[in-house]
Amino acid sequence: MAVKNESHVLVVGIDGVRYDSLMSAATPALDQIARNGFLLPVHVHRKNATISGPVWATVATGVYADRHNVTGNRVHPLELAAYQDFTAVLRAARPESRTMIAASWFPVAAATACGPLFSSRGWVPEEDPEEANDGGSWVSADDAVADYAAGRLEREDLAASFVYFGEADVEAHNNGTGIGYISAIQRCDSRLKRLLEAIESRPRRDAEFWTVIVVTDHGHVDAGGHGGETEAERTAWIAACGERVPRDVVAVDHADIFSQVLATFGVAAGDTDGLVFGARRDPQEQPATTAAPR
Template sequence: MPTPADRVLVVGIDGVRLDVLRRLPTPHLDALAADGFRTPVEVDARTPTMSGPCWATVVTGVGVDKHGVWSNDFTGHRLDVFPDFATRLARQDGRRTFVAAGWQPLMQVRDGGPLFRAPSRSAYIAPAEDAPEAWETCDERITEEAAGVLAGEDIDASFVYLGAPDETAHVLGCGAAYEEAVLRADERVGRLLDAVRSRPAYDGERWTVLVVTDHGHVDAGGHGGRSLEERTAWLVANGPGITSAPPQVRHVDVAAQVFASLGCSADRHWTLDGRPFSRV
């Protein structure tokens, strides 16, 4: 019998507080966690609770001292030495990778990056302005684009970014509008999962799905400090060998798990600070 194909989907939802997530009905994330796990992830003491440093740590699998992203302007980064998993897989392993994002530092219109340097394919769809409504429209378009690619193309590893919850918290705080943004993000995760399951080859594939946030927010909205609300992130993980959360999961472990789920040899990626958490 042919060996099942391994594929990975990582969804990054910006700025979702764990305590808010726990009290909301999020059926798609809950279903993933039921067959895998959901666990807190603490932003480590060296990493600013800002999107740039946190996402760089998530997708490179190394900490700030290596990737050199200390703020949202990415000044002085070392991402050419410590690239994101989509670029590393494409360049070193010949894998097909895809990134869809609307936040400019993640994926710009031309030449990639600064964070995602050279995935096999990318979709950059920017919001018309920095406002909650504009980001909702952006996330909707990102979801539509990513769903089409996931359903119709053979992509080994994907990263899809949803930014509306973070922008809503910045503008309106962590109240009712923020909770609605989190619920819409869960619905978009569900549509991405439906796209995966609609694939003609789905029954012959093994999928790992990782959904992660970068940081939290204070009640009034905002982050960058060291409060519990700001430095508590989370991860939902589902896939072969992922049954229960280990004692501690870190942001650097996400990229390590991507490589492990694809069966990539560890010695090809010796610079990683993270460790996979699956049992296969």
């Protein structure tokens, strides 16, 4: 018997992972994705500030801040309602599709502050880690997200999913980009490994085509913090692999994730700022207007 959804996409967002710090960390799960596809630096588009809210909104909707109008992390703009996230667009086109969103930073999936950035909303931990906003609270929250998401990925026929981890970003804010930051990045990679293992343990895995995309939203200055125009802040990255991911990708953008996810299912992306992977030939290099970081 064939599976209900032959194609599946998992997008994993790991907040605030500086590119050169990633290159210094031991990340076997991400390395596996890069070997089977690509891992490329991404210059945060000039229309987006180097802040979580604007960039994750672009990942969700495929448009930049001049359209979705998420310019910070505190206000949910009316304009965002015009743009559905990629899981919502997929369900509208293919009502039989099941999707998942799980996040430790509540605005990704819940109606708080600038959220929900994903219009479908989703699962968040019982306790908001921003209340304590220390290493322990974010480790617990990210671990809870990994538990929840891995369980559903293993058991359910999910077409498209978005899973978010926030520990590394908060570690940089609190303590800079030193050894503790590298350790936080490595713990996030271990959570990514759990998600990949859940996919591999699916009973009909051999009959399924899986695309996995991993992305960060911005970098950090050495002392921790972002929102400015330094290369360390403005350089993000995207990694991806899968049967439907081209191997000759030379440039990608946060907005492209929306288009790529929908193209996997043969669904038109509509009027977006993104392109499918492989179609973009030049990275964006213009500076954006700065705003206060979280």
